[in-house]
Amino acid sequence: MKIVFLTAGAAGMYCGSCMHDNAIAKAMRAGGDDVLLQPVYTPIRTDEATIASQQVFFGGIHVYLLQQMPWLRWLPRWTRSWMDHPGLIRMLTRRAVKTDPAKLGALTLSMLRGEHGRQFEEVSRLVDWLVKDIQPDAIIFSNLLIGGAIPTIRRRLPDTRLVVTLQGDDIFLDHLPHDARAQAIVLCSELAEQVDVFVSHSEFYRDKMGALLGIPPERFDVHPLSIDLAPFDRPESSDRLAEAPSKLEDEFRIGYLARLAPEKGLHHLVDAFLRIGAMPEHANVTLHAAGWLGEHNRAYLEELQSRVAAAGLSDRFVVHDSPDQPTKINLLRQMDVLSVPAPYEDPKGLFLLEAMACGVPVVQPDHGAFTEVVRSTGGGLLFHPEDTDALVSDLIGLKNDPDRRTGLGETGRQSVHQRHHIEAAADRMRRTCQRG
Numbered sequence: 148m149k150i151v152f153l154t155a156g157a158a159g160m161y162c163g164s165c166m167h168d169n170a171i172a173k174a175m176r177a178g179g180d181d182v183l184l185q186p187v188y189t190p191i192r193t194d195e196a197t198i199a200s201q202q203v204f205f206g207g208i209h210v211y212l213l214q215q216m217p218w219l220r221w222l223p224r225w226t227r228s229w230m231d232h233p234g235l236i237r238m239l240t241r242r243a244v245k246t247d248p249a250k251l252g253a254l255t256l257s258m259l260r261g262e263h264g265r266q267f268e269e270v271s272r273l274v275d276w277l278v279k280d281i282q283p284d285a286i287i288f289s290n291l292l293i294g295g296a297i298p299t300i301r302r303r304l305p306d307t308r309l310v311v312t313l314q315g316d317d318i319f320l321d322h323l324p325h326d327a328r329a330q331a332i333v334l335c336s337e338l339a340e341q342v343d344v345f346v347s348h349s350e351f352y353r354d355k356m357g358a359l360l361g362i363p364p365e366r367f368d369v370h371p372l373s374i375d376l377a378p379f380d381r382p383e384s385s386d387r388l389a390e391a392p393s394k395l396e397d398e399f400r401i402g403y404l405a406r407l408a409p410e411k412g413l414h415h416l417v418d419a420f421l422r423i424g425a426m427p428e429h430a431n432v433t434l435h436a437a438g439w440l441g442e443h444n445r446a447y448l449e450e451l452q453s454r455v456a457a458a459g460l461s462d463r464f465v466v467h468d469s470p471d472q473p474t475k476i477n478l479l480r481q482m483d484v485l486s487v488p489a490p491y492e493d494p495k496g497l498f499l500l501e502a503m504a505c506g507v508p509v510v511q512p513d514h515g516a517f518t519e520v521v522r523s524t525g526g527g528l529l530f531h532p533e534d535t536d537a538l539v540s541d542l543i544g545l546k547n548d549p550d551r552r553t554g555l556g557e558t559g560r561q562s563v564h565q566r567h568h569i570e571a572a573a574d575r576m577r578r579t580c581q582r583g
Contacts (some may be wrong), residue, residue, distance in 0.1 A: 150580055154289040156189030156203070163316055169495065170375045174573035183281070187273075187293055190432045194216075204273045210258065210266045217265050220374070224268065252327030255319075259334040261295035270296045278303050279320060282494040285580035286347075290316050291360075294338045301341045308580055311339075312346040313356045314494050318410075320359075328332075344579055348372040352494040368579045372495055372520065373572035376564060378472055379504040394481050395431070399546050402482030402507070403436040404475065404498045407466070412477050412488035412512075417451045418431045419465075419486075419538045424460045432546065435579070437467035437478055447558050454579040479505040482551065484512040486544050489517075490533055496520055499527070500567050503559030508552055510541045523566070526559020 154168045172184045176198070184198050187205045257264035262271070273296055277283065285308040288294050294311060301309065316335070320328050339345075339360050345367045347353040353367045394400060400510060401420060405411040413436060420434040440448060448466065455464040479485070485502040492515030499509050499520050509527030511517040521527045528545070530537035545552045 148284045148577070148580060149281065150175065150183070150285045150287065151277065151283045152182065152184045152287045152289065153187055153204075153293060153375055154184060154291065155293050156186045165197075166314075167314075167372070167374075168287075168289055168312075168494075170436075170569045171572050172319060173374075173574055174569045175200055175577060178577065179574055180577065183283075196335065204276075204518075205258070205266065205269050208413045210254065210269060220265070220268055224272075243514050252331075255292065255323060256327060256330055256334065259292070259295045259331060259338065261297070262299050264295060266295075266514070272297055274303055277307075283307055287576070287580070290314060291335050291338060291342075292316055292319060294335075294342070297341050308582075309341065309343045309346075310346060310576075310579055311342045312354060314348060317356060317359060318491065318494075337459065342366075344368055344582070345555045346370050346576070346579060348495055349519045351492070351516055351519060352372065355492070369576070370572060370575045370579075371567055372497060372500060372516070372525070373567045373569045374563070375498045376502060376504055377570040379476060379501070383450075385515075397431050398429060399429075399432045400481060400483050400540060401434045402433065402479065402485040402502070403434070403438070403487055403489045404479065404485060404501070405438045407436060407438045407440040407446060407448050408442075410489060411438070412490050414447075414451060415488040415490070415533060415535060415538065416486055417455065418535050419542060420464070421454065421458050421460065421475070422535070423543060423563075424458065424538050429546070433463040433465065435465045435467065435482065437470050437475070437480065438550055439469040465519050475501070479507055482507050484508055484510055484542060486542070488512055488533075488538060491515070492519060499524075503527075503556070503563045505554040506560045508545060508555035508559060510545070511540065524559045524562035526562060528555070 152168050152172050156163055156165065169184060172182045172381070175182045183200060185200050186203050188210070189203065190276055193558055218504055258266060261267070275448045277286070277300065283304075283531060286300065290313055291311050291313060294427070297309060300307065320331055323331060339362050345362060347356065347357075347367055347369055348371065350369055356362065357364060357367065402417070403413060404418055407413055416434065416436075423429050423432050451462070452461070452466070467478060479502055482505075485498070486509065487496070487498055487508050489512065494516050496511075496516050499511065499517065502509050503524055503526040509521065511521055511527060511529055512532035514528035514532050520530060521529050526540045547553075
C-alpha cells in the first residue's frame with residue numbers, strides 16, 4: 148500500500164505522537180508498504196532517527212502570518228515560500244513559546260475550515276501534491292485538528308481511505324477560549340463525518356472523544372500503544388555508560404520521564420519526594436527527572452528546586468536535559484520505579500511502556516489511558532489521582548519490598564514484549580488502512 152502519515156510537529160519538543168508515528172511508519176516500511184511521513188506545521192523531533200520528509204506543509208510561521216495579515220495571500224506564492232523552510236521554522240519555534248490564546252483560537256478555527264479559511268491556498272497546495280505526486284491508498288492524520296483539508300481530499304481523492312488518530316485533541320481544545328472551543332468542536336464533528344475510521348490507543352479515549360464529537364464506537368479501531376523494542380533489547384555502549392550519572396550501591400532512585408511541566412504532575416512527585424526524603428529511614432531515596440523544559444515552565448521548575456533546597460535535599464534531586472533515545476534508555480535502566488503523576492487524563496503514556504521495557508515498575512494515577520496500560524501489563528501500581536498520601540505509600544511500599552518490585556518489573560517487561568511491540572502496531576494500522 149501507498150500510505151501518507153500527516154504528522155503535526157510540536158516545535159522544539161520531543162513529541163510522543165511524532166515518535167509513535169515515526170516508529171509505526173518505519174515498521175510498515177519494513178513490512179513492505181510504501182510509507183511517507185509528512186510533517187505539518189513544524190518539522191518533527193524524535194529521540195531516534197526519523198524517516199520524515201524534509202518539506203513541511205502548513206508551515207507554522209506561514210499559516211500564523213496568513214491569519215494575522217490575510218493580505219499576504221495576494222503576494223505571489225514564491226515570494227513567501229521561504230517561510231516554510233524547515234531550518235527557519237526550527238529556529239523560530241525551538242523555544243515553543245506559547246501564543247496568545249485568542250489568536251490561537253482564531254487560527255484553529257480558520258485551519259479547521261480548510262478551503263474556506265484564510266489558509267485556503269495552503270490547503271490547495273497540500274491536496275495538489277497528494278493528487279498529482281502521491282495518489283495514496285490511505286492518509287493517516289495524527290489528530291483531527293489538522294484535518295481541515297479532509298473535505299477537499301475526499302472530493303479529489305474519493306477512493307483514498309482517510310484515517311484519523313485521536314490522541315490529545317481534547318487537551319488542545321480545552322486550552323482554547325470558551326467560544327472558540329465550542330465552535331472548534333462543531334467543526335471537528337462535521338469533519339468527523341467524512342473520516343473512514345478513527346484510531347485511539349485506549350477504550351477510555353475512544354469513549355471520551357466519541358462523546359465529545361458524536362462518533363459512535365463502531366467507527367473506531369482501538370490500537371494498544373506500542374514501542375520499538377529493538378533499542379531496549381540492545382546492551383548499553385561503553386561510552387553511554389561512562390556518561391551516565393553514577394548510582395550509589397544502596398540508592399533507591401525514583402524516576403520521572405516527561406515534559407517538566409505542571410500538566411505532567413512533576414510537582415506532585417516532588418511533594419511525595421519531600422515527604423519521603425524527610426524520613427531518616429529513607430535517606431537513600433533520590434529523585435531523577437528528565438524531560439523537555441519550555442521557557443514558559445522555567446519558573447515552575449525553579450520553584451520546585453527552591454522547595455527541595457529549603458528541605459535540604461538538593462543533592463538528592465537531579466534534573467536531566469531532554470534526553471535522546473540512548474540516554475533515555477540508560478536513565479530508565481537506573482531507575483527503581485517510575486512515576487509521572489499527571490493530573491489530567493493522559494490519552495497515551497509512552498513513557499510507561501519504555502520504563503516497563505527496561506524492567507522498571509510504574510506508579511501512576513488511576514485515570515485516563517494509564518489505567519488500561521497498567522492493568523493490561525501488570526507492570527505497576529495505580530493510586531487515586533492527586534492523592535499524595537497514596538503515592539507516598541506506594542513508593543515506600545515498593546522500596547521496602549524488592550521482590551514485589553522485581554516481579555512487577557518483569558511482568559511489565561514480558562507484557563510489553565508480547566502485546567505492545569511496534570510490529571504488532573504496524574500490522575494493526577495496515578489492516579485499518581486496508582479495510583473498506
